[in-house]
Amino acid sequence: MYLLKKKPILNCFIIFTICLIARIIEYFVIRTDESILSENFLHKVFGIILLWTILYYAKLKWRDIGFNTKDVFSGIGKGLLFGFICCVFAYAIEGLILYNMNHSFKLSFYATGFSLNNDMNQQTGIVFIFLCIIFNIINVWMEEGIFRGLFTKILEDISYNTSLFLIAFLFGIWHLVMPFRDFIEGKSSISNLLVMGIGYVILAGMMSIKWSLLYRMTGSLWIGLGDHLFNNVISNLLHVVSNSEVDNMQIVRILIWQILSFVIVLIIYKLNYMLVSNNIKLGDKDEFIKK
Secondary structure (H helix, E strand, C coil): CHHHHHCHHHHHHHHHHHHHHHHHHHHHHHCHHHCCCCCCCHHHHHHHHHHHHHHHHCCCCHHHHCCCCCCHHHHHHHHHHHHHHHHHHHHHHHHHHHHHCCCCEEEEECECCCCCCCCCCCECCHHHHHHHHHHHHHHHHHHHHHHHHHHHHHCCCCCHHHHHHHHHHHHHHHCCHHHHHHHHCCCCCHHHHHHHHHHHHHHHHHHHHHHHHHHHHHCCCHHHHHHHHHHHHHHHHEEEEECCEECCCHHHHHHHHHHHHHHHHHHHHHHHHHHHHCCCCCCCHHHHHHC
């Protein structure tokens, strides 16, 4: 662990680059998302193996990076519930907008990957829905473990705000592979690449900050992981069909969903911070985390 913390920012960039190379190889060469599986999950499996290897040689346990054995199911359950509440609000707002535009609409349930431009394969059947859930469990385990877990641990000796925004920046860059591939393949223009790229960086960065704050407040990754899992699974499975168009307003829904959840977490975090700053007794750090 000493070696990882000796040059923390550099080491985070090295680990990130290794994971990013694996991601690029799958998106541009293997292209699992264009197969019947509809999801690029192999580089996430690689990321989990890399994470396990780093933990082993750094003599760290999974609990040292937020995967505590305590309150696993309650933590994930709270994250799923939080995601559900924000999701219902976002879908309801989208429905009201479509209704006011005199558009007929319905919800449709089938498996796809996630993309802000809706250019994804559609798969029906219980097997594909099951695979979608499994792939997303792999996805959130890798991303939460690497970005919020390992990177937070490596960067714990520097300013928390620096760590928070650095991790958010890397998580945003992580999501640029999708729009960049569309541009390389001639599916989008340079202007669209810039718009979509900025959109991915801001959205993913905001989500990263939200999950990092949840980690700091709870002392574990479970609530953030549950929220992350719900976000991904529902985005992949529950679609709005309006006037024969699928997820035409997906970007609006996603923005409402994520801004709402981000604001809620930020308010709770600020309230906790104010309580501590005003010396209102919350017990020790672990007790504060629970509250």
